[in-house]
Amino acid sequence: MASAEQPKVKLYWLEKSRSQRILWLLEELNVPYEVEVFHRDPVTSLAPPELKKVHALGKSPVLSVTPSGSSEAVVIAESANIIEYVLEHWGKETTLLPQRYKEGQEGKVGGETEEWLRYRYFMHYAEGSLMILMVLKIIANNILMSFPLIAGKGRAGMSEEKHPNLWAYTTRLEKETGYEKAVQKIIEIDGKFEASI
Numbered sequence: 151m152a153s154a155e156q157p158k159v160k161l162y163w164l165e166k167s168r169s170q171r172i173l174w175l176l177e178e179l180n181v182p183y184e185v186e187v188f189h190r191d192p193v194t195s196l197a198p199p200e201l202k203k204v205h206a207l208g209k210s211p212v213l214s215v216t217p218s219g220s221s222e223a224v225v226i227a228e229s230a231n232i233i234e235y236v237l238e239h240w241g242k243e244t245t246l247l248p249q250r251y252k253e254g255q256e257g258k259v260g261g262e263t264e265e266w267l268r269y270r271y272f273m274h275y276a277e278g279s280l281m282i283l284m285v286l287k288i289i290a291n292n293i294l295m296s297f298p299l300i301a302g303k304g305r306a307g308m309s310e311e312k313h314p315n316l317w318a319y320t321t322r323l324e325k326e327t328g329y330e331k332a333v334q335k336i337i338e339i340d341g342k343f344e345a346s347i
């Protein structure tokens with residue numbers, strides 16, 4: 151982001167949830183942000199009712215962005231929507247956002263690069279089902295895919311013996327610097343971190 155005046159970015163983070171991906175994304179892009187931590191109900195595991203005051207959905211993640219000089223925040227829910235918003239403003243000229251158009255095809259129907267189309271596809275597909283994705287370069291999809299994979303690693307059904315490639319990919323995600331920093335951030339402010347319920 152070019153301006154010296156940074157907007158105020160706040161992540162409404164819920165333990166054991168998808169919201170860790172947004173934290174990772176913010177770390178990866180070096181976006182200055184605050185985190186408000188919410189805990190699940192110990193009996194039902196549901197989000198606390200306070201999250202409904204942040205956004206009517208009552209779920210996490212939610213991101214609020216207050217432009218400098220303004221007191222009105224933009225409040226964004228839905229992981230893929232948040233990721234696209236953050237990348238739109240902070241992701242340009244980084245390796246997280248693939249080039250959208252082929253040279254000379256800017257703005258043309260069908261002029262999108264394959265990498266961009268794949269990124270968009272997985273961005274929206276990740277919330278529907280789990281897919282095996284093998285990419286060597288860090289792109290935003292890795293962040294989106296990390297929650298079902300890392301959460302799945304600790305559960306029956308996914309094992310190193312049965313799914314060696316998926317296991318190796320997930321292990322690589324867990325070792326990404328931005329992911330590790332995002333985990334560390336939560337340990338600092340909440341004492342511990344667990345990927346899923």
Ligand SMILES: N[C@@H](CCC(=O)N[C@@H](CS)C(=O)NCC(=O)O)C(=O)O
Nearest residue numbers: 167168196197209210211228229230
């Ligand atoms: N489609 C939404 C799903 C949000 C969602 O279901 N979040 C879960 C955490 S992983 C949640 O807040 N659960 C608590 C509840 O439903 O009470 C997204 O992708 O952000």
